[in-house]
Amino acid sequence: MGTYNRDNDAISRFCRVLAEIPRGQVVTYGDLAEMAGYPRAARLAGQVLRRLPGDTKLPWHRVINAQGRISLPEPRAQRQRERLECEGIALIKGRVDMGKYRWQP
DNA sequence: CGTATGACAACAA
DNA sequence: ATTGTTGCCATAC
Secondary structure, three states: OOOOOOOHHHHHHHHHHHHHOOOOOEEEHHHHHHHOOOOOOHHHHHHHHHHOOOOOOOOHHHEEOOOOOOOOOOOHHHHHHHHHHHOOOOOEOOEOOHHHHEOOO
């Protein structure tokens, strides 16, 4: 493997933070990026999440946008809603109560 | 090397 | 509350 990977280090950092998000809590894309060492790179967080394998064990569903809404196209949005509800996070009118479930270490 | 794109966010009106 | 604009960072072409 003489090839060199460009951003596996950054990906690792995102995944490490992602894995730390407690069950029943959520963070925004901006939060995730900042905790991973990329402040103001919310869109990058989305790119990383999008690349995750479909069978990942990481809690990708605990990441939502700053408005408390799901930023995912159907049918994955439905899966995210289900996973959130399984953790006791209800969506009221399509929104998560950030004041209540936002993770702040 | 310039442009367009995206699981975003902050701000102006 | 809603819509439009601008800023952000890495990728894809």
